[in-house]
Amino acid sequence: MTIKVGSSPDRADPAPRPLRRRASKTDRLRRTYGFDDVSLAPGTRTVEPDDVDTSVQIAGLQLDIPVLAASMDAVVDVRSAAELSRLGGVAVMNLEGVQARYEDPAEVLRRIAGAPDDEIQAVLSAAYAAPIREELVAQRIIDLHDAGSPAFMSATPASARRWGPFCAEHGADVFLVQSQVSSAQHLASGYEPLELAEFTKLMSIPVAVGNTTSYEAAVRLLEQGIAAIFVGVGPGAACTTREVLGIGVPQVTAIADVAAARDDHFERTGRYVPVVGDGGMRRGGEMAKAIAAGADALMLGSPLARADEAPGHGANWGMAAPSPTLPRGTRINVGTVGSMERVLFGPSRVTDGTENLVGALRQSMAALGAADIGAMQQVEMVFAPAVVGEGKSWQLGR
Numbered sequence: 001m002t003i004k005v006g007s008s009p010d011r012a013d014p015a016p017r018p019l020r021r022r023a024s025k026t027d028r029l030r031r032t033y034g035f036d037d038v039s040l041a042p043g044t045r046t047v048e049p050d051d052v053d054t055s056v057q058i059a060g061l062q063l064d065i066p067v068l069a070a071s072m073d074a075v076v077d078v079r080s081a082a083e084l085s086r087l088g089g090v091a092v093m094n095l096e097g098v099q100a101r102y103e104d105p106a107e108v109l110r111r112i113a114g115a116p117d118d119e120i121q122a123v124l125s126a127a128y129a130a131p132i133r134e135e136l137v138a139q140r141i142i143d144l145h146d147a148g149s150p151a152f153m154s155a156t157p158a159s160a161r162r163w164g165p166f167c168a169e170h171g172a173d174v175f176l177v178q179s180q181v182s183s184a185q186h187l188a189s190g191y192e193p194l195e196l197a198e199f200t201k202l203m204s205i206p207v208a209v210g211n212t213t214s215y216e217a218a219v220r221l222l223e224q225g226i227a228a229i230f231v232g233v234g235p236g237a238a239c240t241t242r243e244v245l246g247i248g249v250p251q252v253t254a255i256a257d258v259a260a261a262r263d264d265h266f267e268r269t270g271r272y273v274p275v276v277g278d279g280g281m282r283r284g285g286e287m288a289k290a291i292a293a294g295a296d297a298l299m300l301g302s303p304l305a306r307a308d309e310a311p312g313h314g315a316n317w318g319m320a321a322p323s324p325t326l327p328r329g330t331r332i333n334v335g336t337v338g339s340m341e342r343v344l345f346g347p348s349r350v351t352d353g354t355e356n357l358v359g360a361l362r363q364s365m366a367a368l369g370a371a372d373i374g375a376m377q378q379v380e381m382v383f384a385p386a387v388v389g390e391g392k393s394w395q396l397g398r
Helices: 078-087 106-114 120-127 134-146 157-169 196-202 215-222 241-245 251-269 284-293 340-345 357-367
Strands: 038-041 056-058 061-063 067-069 090-094 152-155 174-178 207-212 228-231 275-278 297-300 315-317 331-333 380-383
Touching: 038 284, 067 078, 078 090, 078 134, 078 340, 106 120, 106 315, 134 152, 134 157, 152 157, 157 174, 157 196, 174 228, 196 207, 207 215, 207 275, 215 228, 215 251, 228 251, 251 275, 251 284, 275 284, 284 297, 284 357, 284 380, 340 357
Parallel strands: 067 090, 067 297, 090 152, 152 174, 174 207, 207 228, 228 275, 275 297
Antiparallel strands: 038 380, 056 061, 315 331
16 A cells, blocks of 8 residues: 555545546637638639629729728829829828828938938837828818819728817718727726717718738727727738747738628628728738728728839838837838729730729629629638648749
8 A cells, every 4th residue: 555645544546537638729820711721612604804894892982893001101192092092092101101291292202212221220210200280281281172082081990080070070981990900999097088989979981990810800990889800910921920929820811701790790780881901911812812802991001102103112011010119010112014904904014913903802702703893702711721822833943
């Protein structure tokens, strides 16, 4: 008989209890999908490309193409917004960027685009240290309207309380409350958090919100009276959130989950809130997959930064890149490939799908038998990571 130290010598050890393994987080990992993981499967009919309707309504704006220009300083100024509006899309202007800090931001933009790599962070921090000026915010709204573009303005939640009503009073058409991760409940001890439901009721213009990636978060945001919801945390080419903070969900899964929340909300309330896939799309095929996953429209950054009309001079940088304490974006060199019309409508001079983006989307919809955006959201999507390289050994040099 074995005697336990400290136990009575005339009592045997009790029988050992079987060990029960606690489930770990890795046991509960769910499968998620990015653009390279999936493919779109043809159905039983096709449509003539010229008969495809790519129009969509976002936050009260009727667009001929489902394209929004990202609220990035290298992508959107009055000139680029006017051109995108002419082509059927809409640009979103960042109220916390250089357009609202400098009467003529051209020199600042050139300095950022041309700074050496080892100096760029200091240059960005200095450029964004200048204060936001009310008169410039008001003037940009006037300039956008005079140029024939809607005034679709954006700010972070911490600034929305100030700039939302100001923009509404000065004639803006839509206000986007955009942050790295948006939620219906935000805790803060240093300032009074934005009450989204109260804010949307207060505003006399539509309020869009982003960004999020989950069904549960989207359900709560949709209940706050918002006019559109943006999806994507960290997929953009100039964003480093996934590296710096370790946060993100691949875009196909994120869009599909938020689109499911949109559909359930519509079934419950009869109110349809468009979903905007934001970031991670460089080619026409990725745009097609994003809409097939459930997006109503797409926000593009770096693809439009490559246009002649873009203010970034062939560079692009993330909205959080100027942070003096924890940058979550970087400047990238995307080059200039031609007019915005060429980027969106061609003709394309390359075979990789990075030009004539809307043409590629239209062709994809036609081949899948989707006559409009709603029909494209219903096409079959399959898990097919092999599609990227299948039969392409000569292209890939293998």
